[in-house]
Amino acid sequence: MADHQEPNDAGTDPAASPQQPESPERPDQSPTEDSAEPRAGTDDPRADEPRDDAAGEAGRDELPPVRWWTHRLPRRSAALIGVLVALLGFALAVQVNSNDSDQALAGARQEDLVRILDTLDSRKERLQQEIASLNSQRQQISSTEQGRAEALKEARQRADDLGILAGTLPAEGPGLSVVFSGGKDGVGASVLLDAVEELRGAGAEAMQVEGSSGGAVRIVASTAFVDGSGRAVLVDGNRLSAPLTLSVIGDGSTMQAALNIPGGVVDTVRQAGGRVSVRQPSVVQVSVTRSAPAARYARPVS
Amino acid sequence: MIALIALVVGVVVGFALEPTVPTGLQAYLPIAVVAALDAVTGGVRAWLRKEFNDKQFVISFVSNVLVAALMVYLGDKLGVGAQLSTGVVVVLGMRIFANVAAIRQTLFKA
Incomplete structure (x- = not known):
């Protein structure tokens, strides 16, 4: 051609x-x-x-x-x-323009749109999974934190309770102040022990006993009462002479009732010629502490 | 010369007005542009060889655009629109390359 x-x-x-x-x-x-x-x-x-x-x-x-x-x-x-x-130039410019803008989607083919949608969907799913995992992580962390704080609080509370029980912490609260003034035999160790048992049975939480001489002794589970010479009582080796003042923290009315039952502590002391005065002050101080002995043999089971 | 000026004018107008392409035309416009580019490069090539024929240029321009658009339309109807328009673009691109190569040979003799 x-x-x-x-x-x-x-x-x-x-x-x-x-x-x-x-x-x-x-x-x-x-x-x-x-x-x-x-x-x-x-x-x-x-x-x-x-x-x-x-x-x-x-x-x-x-x-x-x-x-x-x-x-x-x-x-x-x-x-x-x-x-x-x-x-041609016009169409070229228009096309370039419209391709620049977001409107490209408006004229896209169905299958292209479906593909784009699929991509976005899977991306959304991925992101949602990420959100969920991060959320659960956050929850876990915060619950751990919360649990830790809770455990700490509980442990503190428990330590306080145990400290009061073991006599390592001073305590105060409502309760009774019981004064034993001995008769001719004074106040025996058995009477004191009976009183302590009775009070414990009535819900006493902390106790101390104070003599007119010999200071004060915190009464705990291992406290021993021994009759001493000269109308005195040996409490954990401390020689306390009458009158003895027993300070108890607990439910006052219950403990008072426990002391006053017929044949109870008050009755016994009165029959022996002694006197018992029970007061119920608004705040009883159990200020004496003792150190807890470290367990040498016993180990906690956990 | 007129064609060059017209091209520039068209581009300027297109960019200046920034019209939005009707949704129905958006699939066809790029293909039509490529087809027209093929016709124009063919025309320039013929022009440089002094073979240019205005009637033929006009007819090839219009028919190129129409056939390209028709193929895209047909592809859309058959469900192979994306592939067919890709094919059309490939074929037109090859032709544009061939035309440009011929122009280059005519102009620079290389």
């Missing part, structure tokens, strides 16, 4: 100038070009490419220098081409 046309072109150009000097490149040439060119046209470059190249190399040698800028077109075609190319 190209070799068919280029001799034609080469033939017309020199031929036109001598024959028609006034109109060298005018539309009246186009009929011949029209008939020749469509075959070598713009439409099938692949088909004639190799031959085109070869022919182009060969043809250029024969042709006068390429003068494409002198190529003239009919005004109407030029306008039409201009409009088309402007349309």
Whole structure:
């Protein structure tokens, strides 16, 4: 096709100038070009490419220098081409613009949208899993924290309770103050022990006993009462002489009732000629402490 | 020359107005643009070889655009829209490359 046309072109150009000097490149040439060119046209470059190249190399040698800028077109075609190319530019710009913006999704194909949606869905799922795991982690941590605080509080409470029970901590609270004034036999260890047992049975939580001489002794589980010489009582080795004051923390009325039952402590002491006075002050101080012995043999089971 | 000016004018107008593409056309516009680019490069190539024919250019331009759009439409109807438009773009891209290669050979003789 190209070799068919280029001799034609080469033939017309020199031929036109001598024959028609006034109109060298005018539309009246186009009929011949029209008939020749469509075959070598713009439409099938692949088909004639190799031959085109070869022919182009060969043809250029024969042709006068390429003068494409002198190529003239009919005004109407030029306008039409201009409009088309402007349309192309316009569409190009519009497309570039709309691709820049988010609206690209609006015109996307269904399958593309489905794919995008799938991707987003799976991403959302992943993120939700992450949220859930982080949440549970946070919960775990906070519950651990809370549990630790709770355990600490409980341990403190327990230590306090045990300290009061073991006599290592001073205590105060409502309770009784019982004063034993001995008769001729004084107050025996058995009476004191009975009183302590009775009070414990009535819910006493902390006790101390104070003699008129010999100081005060905290009464705990291991406290021993022994009759001493001269109307005194040995409490844990401390010699206490009458009158003895027993300070008890606990439910006052219950303990009072326990002391006053017939045949009880108060009765016994009175029969022996002694006197017992029970007072119920608003606050009883059990201020004496003792050190807890370290267990040498017993170990906690846990 | 006119074509170049028209191209610039079109681009400028397109960027200046920033029109939104109708939803129905959005799948076709890029393919149509590529098809038109193919026609234009073919036209430039013919122009440089003094083979340019205005009628043929106009017809090839319009038919390129229409056929490309038609193929995309058909692909959408058949459910292979994405693949078919990819194919169209590939073919048109090859043609554009061939045209540009020819233009290069004509202009720089290399």
